[in-house]
Amino acid sequence: MDRGDGGAETARLAALRAPTTLRWFLTGAELPSVTWALIVGERFQDAVMGTVAEALGHLPDALNPHGPEGPRQGHQHPFYLAEDADGDGVIDHVVLHAPAGLDKAWRWALALVRPAAGEDGVLAPFSPSADWLGRAEMAATPGHLLGSGRVWRSVTPYVPNVHLKPKLGAEDALRRELRQREYPEPSAIEPLAAVRVRGGWVSPEMFATERLSGGTTKGASGHPGTLWRIRFDLSVRGPMALGFGCHLGLGLFRREGHLLGRPKLEPALPTEAETVPHPRKVAVEREDAE
Numbered sequence: 001m002d003r004g005d006g007g008a009e010t011a012r013l014a015a016l017r018a019p020t021t022l023r024w025f026l027t028g029a030e031l032p033s034v035t036w037a038l039i040v041g042e043r044f045q046d047a048v049m050g051t052v053a054e055a056l057g058h059l060p061d062a063l064n065p066h067g068p069e070g071p072r073q074g075h076q077h078p079f080y081l082a083e084d085a086d087g088d089g090v091i092d093h094v095v096l097h098a099p100a101g102l103d104k105a106w107r108w109a110l111a112l113v114r115p116a117a118g119e120d121g122v123l124a125p126f127s128p129s130a131d132w133l134g135r136a137e138m139a140a141t142p143g144h145l146l147g148s149g150r151v152w153r154s155v156t157p158y159v160p161n162v163h164l165k166p167k168l169g170a171e172d173a174l175r176r177e178l179r180q181r182e183y184p185e186p187s188a189i190e191p192l193a194a195v196r197v198r199g200g201w202v203s204p205e206m207f208a209t210e211r212l213s214g215g216t217t218k219g220a221s222g223h224p225g226t227l228w229r230i231r232f233d234l235s236v237r238g239p240m241a242l243g244f245g246c247h248l249g250l251g252l253f254r255r256e257g258h259l260l261g262r263p264k265l266e267p268a269l270p271t272e273a274e275t276v277p278h279p280r281k282v283a284v285e286r287e288d289a290e
Helices: 003-017 034-056 107-112 170-180 279-289
Strands: 021-027 079-083 093-097 127-134 148-154 188-192 195-197 200-202 227-237 252-255
Touching: 034 079, 034 093, 034 107, 107 127, 170 188, 170 227
Parallel strands: none
Antiparallel strands: 021 093, 021 127, 079 093, 148 227, 148 252, 188 227, 195 200
């Protein structure tokens, strides 16, 4: 090592030790449905970038999805992941995962974040409060999005970033992306019909897969997305988010429940023809009733 570059080495080591992940819990009279995960992630990204930039006078590189030459590659920019921690079908937490680290010099500004909700009628008002800060690879992490596991299950649809073809289906695209992201080769990949929540199931087409502000709307495939259970022989670390919109909560997976250190597999298909009402359909029905 060049001894004359001690400052750069000190900064590098500090980044390695810095926490990478902040988890907020949400409070409000009407929290968002899990189907709004992409929109919630988008609102948190806008709020974090705007709040921190205003507080500091600039946006730190660790939070900036764009570099000098355009969008950053390699998935080193932040993920904003909506979480339904208790499985009741509504979003009660949001995880900010920044692989480059959350520097103590500016992470105080994250306490000021207040995502837009309630102003445009898309989301009802809610308030975030930080309840955990640490590194995603720590043994004791909250919820089901972080930590390590061998079986991972979709909580939002996986929308491929490539055009699907007769010889390149959704599973092929998923396997290819896992290889590109340097995950171990899966021992099995199983399609799922719906996301299981308390009181029913949510099918892929019920999720919002179009961003409200700019960018591509539905990924290269234009497909509403698919759901999967992925099994690995080796334990892999979360968070795991793949495909179009993965940095805003699409293509998100959670660890399956564990019992005595072994994966406890959950049902792959609805046992009854029961789904959770689509939030936009409910809103329309309420308006018609009035």
